[in-house]
Amino acid sequence: MSLLHSCKIDxxxxxxxxxxxxxxxxxxxxxxxxxxxxPGKESDTIPLVVKLVGxxxxxxxxxxxxxxxxxxxxxxxxxxxxxxxxxxxxHHTDTIELVLNKSEKLLEQKFNINLxxxxxxxxxxxxxxxxxxxxxxxxxxxxPGWWDAGIVNNFLGEYSDAxxxxxxxxxxxxxxxxxxxxxxxxxxxxFRDFLRKGRDEGRVFVDxxxxxxxxxxxxxx
Numbered sequence: 001m002s003l004l005h006s007c008k009i010d011x012x013x014x015x016x017x018x019x020x021x022x023x024x025x026x027x028x029x030x031x032x033x034x035x036x037x038x039p040g041k042e043s044d045t046i047p048l049v050v051k052l053v054g055x056x057x058x059x060x061x062x063x064x065x066x067x068x069x070x071x072x073x074x075x076x077x078x079x080x081x082x083x084x085x086x087x088x089x090x091h092h093t094d095t096i097e098l099v100l101n102k103s104e105k106l107l108e109q110k111f112n113i114n115l116x117x118x119x120x121x122x123x124x125x126x127x128x129x130x131x132x133x134x135x136x137x138x139x140x141x142x143x144p145g146w147w148d149a150g151i152v153n154n155f156l157g158e159y160s161d162a163x164x165x166x167x168x169x170x171x172x173x174x175x176x177x178x179x180x181x182x183x184x185x186x187x188x189x190x191f192r193d194f195l196r197k198g199r200d201e202g203r204v205f206v207d208x209x210x211x212x213x214x215x216x217x218x219x220x221x
Contacts, residue, residue, distance in 0.1 A: 019053070019061075020123065021050055021051070022130035023132070027131070036139055043101045045097050047098075052087060056090060056092055057089065061123055062123070063117065063123060078101055079098060080099040082096065082097060115132065118131075143164070146177045153216075155185060155215070170190055171194075195214070
């Protein structure tokens with residue numbers, strides 16, 4: 001459904017006695033999700049935080065929420081939104097549960113869902129900087145900043161997307177930023193043992209070019 005409604009106001013300078021709802025996440029700040037960081041999941045629920053400017057009441061109030069199909073590349077099978085989106089009774093802050101579905105096409109391309117809040121009979125929308133939210137999702141990886149020369153030389157060896165996927169599967173960790181040398185070494189050892197055990201069980205670990213995935217064994221002596 002395209003966005004057919006719009007806000008009745010251009011901005012909210014001060015609270016005027018009416019009740020407004022908006023995304024806690026600012027519209028210019030892209031929200032990104034990758035199934036690559038969550039191995040084994042075929043779908044996942046993303047909480048979209050909304051906040052109230054106004055009076056807390058003892059009954060649910062409808063939130064006007066729409067998918068702007070003109071600026072959305074995802075299809076209806078890619079995600080699920082609640083059929084009735086509300087700010088629950090007694091809440092100043094609440095969440096809308098966006099369910100993302102994993103598919104093969106996400107391995108090769110990122111898709112987006114552009115959501116917009118509009119006026120409803122219960123709540124006005126605003127401010128304009130927080131009435132839209134763009135969610136970008138995929139099953140793709142890219143080399144993280146923490147996989148630097150120190151990681152290459154001392155712990156994990158050369159980067160590849162396939163190696164990163166297996167590392168996340170082995171350790172349950174996708175980010176080594178800020179970790180100590182001993183913590184990095186511990187995760188590298190877990191990954192080394194994961195590769196050894198997997199190969200003993202007949203698994204094949206190769207990168208995008210078909211080369212065997214390894215870690216620098218001699219660095220752990």
